[in-house]
Amino acid sequence: MNKLMLGNEAFARGLYEGGCKLIxxxxxxxxxxxxxxxxxxDEVYAEWAPNEKVAMETAIGASIAGARAFCxxxxxxxxxxxxxxxxxxxxxxxxxxxxxxxxxxxxHSSQNEQDSRHHAIASxxxxxxxxxxxxxxxxxxxxxxLSEKFDVPFIVRLSTRVAHSQSSVELHDRQERELxxxxxxxxxxxxxxxxARARHVVVEERTKKLIEYAxxxxxxxxxxxxxxxxxxxxxxxxQYAKEALGDSVSYLxxxxxxxxxxxxxxxxxxxxxxxxxIEELDDIIETHCxxxxxxxxxxxxxxxxxxxxxxxxxxxxxxxKTEFTEFSEPVPVRPPVMCAGCPHRGLFYSLAKNNIIVxxxxxxxxxxxxxxxxxxxxxxCMGASISALHGMNKVDPGKEKKRVAVIxxxxxxxxxxTSLINISYNATNSTVIILDNSITGMTGHQQNPTTGMNLKxxxxxxxxxxxxxxxxxxxxxxxxxxYNMAETEKVILEELAxxxxxxVISRRPCxxxxxxxxxxxxxxxxxxxxxxxxxLKIGCPAISMKDGKACIETTQCVGCGICKEMCHFDxxxx
Amino acid sequence: xxxxxxxxxxxxxxxxxxASRIIGNVLLSQGFDVKxxxxxxxxxxxxxxxxxVKYGDKVYSPVIEKGEADIIMSFELLExxxxxxxxKKGGHLITSTQQLDPMPVITGAAKYPENITDKLSALGxxxxxxxxxxxxxxxxxxxxxxxxxxxxxxxxxxFPDDVWTAAIxxxxxxxxxxxxxxxxxxxxxxx
Numbered sequence: 131m132n133k134l135m136l137g138n139e140a141f142a143r144g145l146y147e148g149g150c151k152l153i154x155x156x157x158x159x160x161x162x163x164x165x166x167x168x169x170x171x172d173e174v175y176a177e178w179a180p181n182e183k184v185a186m187e188t189a190i191g192a193s194i195a196g197a198r199a200f201c202x203x204x205x206x207x208x209x210x211x212x213x214x215x216x217x218x219x220x221x222x223x224x225x226x227x228x229x230x231x232x233x234x235x236x237x238h239s240s241q242n243e244q245d246s247r248h249h250a251i252a253s254x255x256x257x258x259x260x261x262x263x264x265x266x267x268x269x270x271x272x273x274x275x276l277s278e279k280f281d282v283p284f285i286v287r288l289s290t291r292v293a294h295s296q297s298s299v300e301l302h303d304r305q306e307r308e309l310x311x312x313x314x315x316x317x318x319x320x321x322x323x324x325x326a327r328a329r330h331v332v333v334e335e336r337t338k339k340l341i342e343y344a345x346x347x348x349x350x351x352x353x354x355x356x357x358x359x360x361x362x363x364x365x366x367x368x369q370y371a372k373e374a375l376g377d378s379v380s381y382l383x384x385x386x387x388x389x390x391x392x393x394x395x396x397x398x399x400x401x402x403x404x405x406x407x408i409e410e411l412d413d414i415i416e417t418h419c420x421x422x423x424x425x426x427x428x429x430x431x432x433x434x435x436x437x438x439x440x441x442x443x444x445x446x447x448x449x450x451k452t453e454f455t456e457f458s459e460p461v462p463v464r465p466p467v468m469c470a471g472c473p474h475r476g477l478f479y480s481l482a483k484n485n486i487i488v489x490x491x492x493x494x495x496x497x498x499x500x501x502x503x504x505x506x507x508x509x510x511c512m513g514a515s516i517s518a519l520h521g522m523n524k525v526d527p528g529k530e531k532k533r534v535a536v537i538x539x540x541x542x543x544x545x546x547x548t549s550l551i552n553i554s555y556n557a558t559n560s561t562v563i564i565l566d567n568s569i570t571g572m573t574g575h576q577q578n579p580t581t582g583m584n585l586k587x588x589x590x591x592x593x594x595x596x597x598x599x600x601x602x603x604x605x606x607x608x609x610x611x612x613y614n615m616a617e618t619e620k621v622i623l624e625e626l627a628x629x630x631x632x633x634v635i636s637r638r639p640c641x642x643x644x645x646x647x648x649x650x651x652x653x654x655x656x657x658x659x660x661x662x663x664x665x666l667k668i669g670c671p672a673i674s675m676k677d678g679k680a681c682i683e684t685t686q687c688v689g690c691g692i693c694k695e696m697c698h699f700d701x702x703x704x
Numbered sequence: 705x706x707x708x709x710x711x712x713x714x715x716x717x718x719x720x721x722x723a724s725r726i727i728g729n730v731l732l733s734q735g736f737d738v739k740x741x742x743x744x745x746x747x748x749x750x751x752x753x754x755x756x757v758k759y760g761d762k763v764y765s766p767v768i769e770k771g772e773a774d775i776i777m778s779f780e781l782l783e784x785x786x787x788x789x790x791x792k793k794g795g796h797l798i799t800s801t802q803q804l805d806p807m808p809v810i811t812g813a814a815k816y817p818e819n820i821t822d823k824l825s826a827l828g829x830x831x832x833x834x835x836x837x838x839x840x841x842x843x844x845x846x847x848x849x850x851x852x853x854x855x856x857x858x859x860x861x862x863f864p865d866d867v868w869t870a871a872i873x874x875x876x877x878x879x880x881x882x883x884x885x886x887x888x889x890x891x892x893x894x895x
Contacts, residue, residue: 134725134732134740159744238743262739262766295766296728296740366766373707373764441769453793454771455827457785462814464782464806466716466751497749502811574744666810671750674805675812683804685837685846 135299137292140263141202141230142167143299144270146174149307151197151225154179154188156544157573158204159239160293161232165202166576169585173304178576178585181512181544182207186214186229193227193283194319196310198274202230205246206511210545215283216253220329221319222281222336224310226274229255232288235410236437239572241492241509243435245411250285250388254333256340257285257388258349259365263297269349269385280336280343287387289410291366291437341389349385352398356380359447360402362395362415362426367408367438374443390418399424406431406447410438468497470672471641471648471688474565476615476695477536477622478505479668484623486532489522491515491546493538494571494640502669506536513537513545516553516562523558531626535562540570540578543593547602553631554603561625562633564595565612567640575643599633606632613638615695641688649689650704654680658701665693665702705736707760709768710857713787714779715804716753719850722875723777724755726854729871730863731759741766752783752806775860777853779836780804781820788824797829798856800836800849832856832894839890845880848887855891865892 135143141164145153153176155165169176179185185201192199203211208231218227231249234240250257256276260269266288273284317325344350359379363371368383382398384390399405399419407416407428416428431446432438444450468475478498481488482505490496490506491514499506508518515535523530537546542564553560570576577583582592599607606628610618618636625632639646651672659679666673672686673693680701682693694702710727712720721742728740736759743753756768770789778784778799791797799821808814817823825831834856836849843852851872858868869885876884 132732134728134738136742162744291741291766294742294744296725296738296742297763297766298732298738369764369766439767439769440765441772452769452771454789454791455793455829457788457817458823458827459817460814461782461786462806462808462816464715464750464752464786466749467807469717469750494749501807501813572749663812666812669807669810671804671807671810674810 131301132298133301134296135263136163136294136296137260137263137266137288138163138294139167140266140299141270141286141288143301144267145200145228146171147267147302147304148271148274149198149305150174150200150274152189152192152199153177153201154185155202156180156182156185156207157570157576158207158232159573160234160290161202161204161207161230161288162573162576164230165585168200173306176585178578180579182211183213186211189227190214190218193223193225195224196312197225198307199225200228200230203232204240205231205233205244206240206242207231208246208249210512212249212253215249215255217321218283219253219255220321220326220333223277223283226277227283228270228273228277229283229285230288231285232290232293233411234290236290238290241511243411245414246287247387247412247414251414254337255283255285255388256280256386257287258385259287259387260292260385261365261368261383262292263295263299265385266292267299272348280340282336287365289366337389341392344386344389344391345394347386350391350394351383351385353381353383354401357401358403360398360405361408362398362405362419363408364415365410367410370438370440371408371443373440375447384415387414390415392422395419395424396422399426408432408438408443465500466497467500467669467671468494469641470670470686471690473567473612473636473638473641474498475668475670476692477563477565477612477618477636478503480615480619480622481505481534484619486534487529489515489519489533489535491535491537491541493541495536495538495565498536500669502667512541513549516546516549519560519562520549520553520556520558523560527558530559533561534622534626535560536565537562538571539564539566539568539580539595542595543579547598550599550604550633551602558631559629560631561622563622564633564635566595566635566637568637569640569643571640575640595635604631604633606630607635608632609635609637611638612636613690613692615692641690651684651687652682652689652691652694652702652704654682655701655703658699660699660701662698664698665696668692668696705760707758707763709773710757710775710777711768711773711787711790712755712757712777713783714753715783716750718753718779719847720753720755720779723850723854724757725875726871727757727857729874730867731757733867733871734863737761737763739763739766752786754787775857777857779849779853782806782816784824785817785820788827788829791829795830796832796860797824798832798853798860800853801833802837802849834891834894836891840887843887843890844883848884851884851887852891855888856894858888859892859894
């Protein structure tokens with residue numbers, strides 16, 4: 131049977147068919163759906179871990195205990211999990227271990243554009259790169275086998291266009307596998323220096339074997355057509371190249387991107403007059419070729435930034451451009467915005483109104499940096515809001531009462547807790563606002579340890595944010611409802627004024643959650659509306675000016691009442 | 705067969721993912737090689753959203769570039785104008801007449817262009833516009849405007865109706881099925 135499947139769904143199918151027993155991941159676009167689809171198979175245990183490091187260590191444990199295991203994450207998630215990655219490379223595996231990392235060229239939903247192949251090279255862990263959904267399924271299944279054969283985890287790298295594109299996949303049955311019996315083997319699994327030194331020798335020997343494997347493996351394929359142009363490529367870039375250049379050139383498609391073959395590339399280059407390397411983001415394949423003394427053309431044409439496409443390749447290699455017609459006048463941009471009824475909206479308005487410096491974090495609320503709220507001052511990575519606030523307050527305590535950190539519930543659990551411990555332990559009078567919308571929002575509503583539910587939708591232990599903050603030494607913890615804008619503002623200003631570290635939990639479930647009951651849409655009384663545009667200052671997508679008066683779009687409005695609180699003329703009501 | 709390209713554009717939350725999945729399943733059932741490319745995450749939050757459906761004997765790239773789309777289906781007028789450059793010469797532009805102000809228009813930093821459909825036609829696009837929102841309300845829910853437009857696109861493509869309804873059944877939850885099938889009918893009958 132053939133089914134149209136997202137790359138991520140096909141990946142999950144590969145995990146299922148390959149006999150995977152455990153999935154532990156942290157959500158992150160564009161990797162999230164692998165784990166969501168994986169959780170639909172009853173034969174596989176699947177969970178959301180608090181962060182990627184925990185997820186990878188859980189999967190490592192399952193592998194040591196003899197099962198095939200998986201963890202998935204986005205590119206920046208692999209930075210969080212880099213610590214276990216670099217050492218599991220030394221210990222190797224018992225049951226097959228597959229790691230998914232999804233890069234986001236073009237930054238559709240990310241804070242940077244890093245190329246995860248660097249992690250594979252640096253950790254000396256082999257990496258595969260599928261180019262469509264069918265390959266996702268196939269590569270994952272083979273990766274489990276190879277992981278056990280070469281005694282090493284396998285990373286499978288996706289990019290947004292592979293993860294989030296659907297193509298046809300043929301479904302096969304699951305191969306059920308018994309646990310590989312556990313045997314104590316400390317010299318392999320207990321990485322103290324004496325044992326690790328011996329394991330490093332194993333790692334280097336393994337890399338040689340993997341290079342040998344890469345020379346003839348099923349993942350690396352040549353297609354000889356015209357010998358005047360040869361293209362070395364991998365992943366989604368292969369699909370772009372194939373569409374742009376068709377059968378007019380020869381291809382070396384590298385499905386295994388670490389380690390890279392030597393002789394295979396040499397032979398291919400020798401058979402072609404001119405060789406292009408087409409790869410997204412960094413110049414990994416190109417540098418490898420140049421190190422081998424092979425003359426290739428790559429980044430000088432394609433650059434390091436953003437996504438490639440068939441149009442870019444057709445233009446750069448063939449000088450071919452497609453004609454098109456632009457609209458005849460400027461089209462206003464439509465940036466993403468906080469949804470109508472977003473519980474974060476009023477809070478950011480209050481922070482901006484009071485000229486408060488906001489140390490931000492990763493999640494939907496990063497949209498608080500956009501116009502008209504323009505509230506957030508800095509965003510670096512998961513958890514950094516709190517630690518960066520501490521650093522700011524240490525060197526410039528004069529502004530302590532004018533600065534806050536904002537962090538979501540899931541992000542706080544991910545890596546905000548240790549940052550808050552630093553505030554408590556190393557003592558700054560910092561004010562931290564936890565934006566508790568009771569879900570992991572940006573990635574599309576995943577459960578987390580504060581929601582009381584697990585990935586399968588079953589009841590789970592609910593971590594109390596209040597008790598957790600108190601337990602790590604924050605004595606001032608207050609809870610507010612952000613739909614009550616005046617009260618929320620008052621509490622935040624009070625906590626900023628206090629000479630002590632404090633946490634304000636702004637608690638209101640995401641308006642898009644299915645169980646959240648919406649109030650009727652609000653209406654503008656056009657007789658009372660003075661066209662002052664005060665209600666537009668909160669940047670609600672449901673409110674605009676029509677015929678000189680404020681107007682609320684009823685299909686979007688959920689009746690949150692923030693605009694009503696903004697209006698000085700009582701013009702907004704039910 | 706040469707690869708054909710359909711682009712679905714709109715505002716995050718308007719249901720472009722569902723629309724692309726329905727079309728994708730119709731094409732798969734007709735024996736084509738199909739690729740559907742979606743956008744998840746940040747851009748879904750009320751931003752300009754685009755999905756691609758491509759089909760033919762063999763499809764390579766899942767994305768559509770400027771000047772490549774045989775059909776653009778737009779849920780919102782400004783988005784139809786924004787993505788016009790992706791339309792192939794002689795391609796069809798199917799658009800809902802719904803207008804949603806983007807944030808720069810709401811804040812007064814930019815103006816929403818007037819008479820967009822006329823201007824699109826003047827630029828040579830084969831424009832088919834419809835008040836999908838009202839028809840969706842007539843079917844029972846404003847959110848079904850995506851399936852109204854599916855009905856309209858079905859009338860421009862040569863596949864039997866039962867293929868479309870089967871794909872809708874496959875992609876829509878049971879309790880919303882009746883209303884979506886009604887929305888499809890209303891869209892299909894737009895003249």
